[in-house]
Amino acid sequence: MSRIGLIDLRPLGSSAAFTRFWLGSSLSAVGAQITMVAVLFQVWEMTHSPFWTGAIGLAQAVPMILCGLWGGTLADQMDRRTLVLWTTVGQITAVLGLAGQALADLDNLPLLLGLVAVSAACSALGAPARRTFPTRLLPRDQVAAGIALQLLSFQLAMLVGPALGGIVIAEWGLTVCYLVDVVAVCAGLFGVLGLPPLPPLGNVSGQPRGVRAIADGLRLIARRPVLHGSCVTDLIATLLAMPISLFPMINEIRFGGDPRTLGYFLSAVAVGGVLASVFSGLTTRARRLGAVQLGAASVWGVALAGFGLAGPLWLALACLAVAGAADTVSVTSRGATIQLATPDTHLGRVSSVEHVIGAGGPNLGNFRGGLVAGVTSAPFALVSGGLLCVVGVLTVAATNPRLRRFTLTDLEPEPAGLSATRD
Structure with a gap:
């Protein structure tokens, strides 16, 4: 296997x-x-x-x-x-x-x-x-394999x-x-x-509480390039290139508004995600998880720009399937990277930030897409968003060498000034 x-x-x-x-x-x-x-x-x-x-x-x-x-x-x-x-x-x-x-x-x-x-x-x-x-x-x-199994269940x-x-x-x-x-x-x-x-694990009694605890977790993310680079990559991908709110408009202007076609759009993304999960061994056994994450986020942007330009239905569905697969690879590698690069004393708080970005980013990205499409057009919103996503991810890759080079064997030293300790 x-x-x-x-x-x-x-x-x-x-x-x-x-x-x-x-x-x-x-x-x-x-x-x-x-x-x-x-x-x-x-x-x-x-x-x-x-x-x-x-x-x-x-x-x-x-x-x-x-x-x-x-x-x-x-x-x-x-x-x-x-x-x-x-x-x-x-x-x-x-x-x-x-x-x-x-x-x-x-x-x-x-x-x-x-x-x-x-x-x-x-x-x-x-x-x-x-x-x-x-x-x-x-x-x-x-750990990456476990996250991939959880993602397969979701897909x-x-x-x-x-x-x-x-x-x-x-x-x-x-x-x-x-x-x-x-x-x-x-x-x-x-x-x-x-x-x-x-x-x-660690000294629970010495940790801050309430808002101070949340701030402490955010401080850890800000001080660790691997963590804030992963979060920024996710935000770029979801805020700039989320396509779902544009599906009805694309369906109307290119495919006659057939509700079956709209269903095909959603299914194509899910099919791509399932296929990527089935072959997730390519991701979970990869040594450089940071590079995999950045590469997958870039492919996500390119695929959605392609969807915005696609004329034939088969090409549009193929682009969405590629986007769905890239999203699954990105989520798997990013989740493993964040879990492995975070000390257990802060793992809950860092995971909560990852969860909030994952829950809020797509909703805001869909809202952004709708606003841009209302001023311009749905194809322009998709193409511009996808290309901006690629530019943003490449910028992260160029300015964050620790994320780009992160591997399973990497574990950054505890930043000075954190209030919690780790066994």
């Missing part, structure tokens, strides 16, 4: 705890996609307004950003397994609430969006701790979950759809229960 670059399955053989967690989180990811479709369908049926379907994203994004940063401080101050257990219980409670309001046919939009926000907040509180699990459960040389959930959700809604209704997610999140809870205690 290593010779042809297929996905590295070593983590599933070396850690039973990681395997149980991965299986549970995979099922939970499918459930989350099912609920996403159910919420979209229910809000549309209530309002028939694109404004309110867009408000679902706002209801998720705000608690993700705020609670994600707070979750990072908690992950560095308490047992991470315990934190994920309680936040998963909170998610189960929120989804049960969604099932209850659907069963009672309350038709209450503020309640529905409030429950969505609670679920997002619980997920965000536990997300930084979850991101540290591969680092704590796997050997150093398998497959994106393919399977929405279709399954639509079938369940059509056959049995919204209540059953939400209850399916309850079962899926319970599977995720079972996976977390199988983990050993995962207290943070």
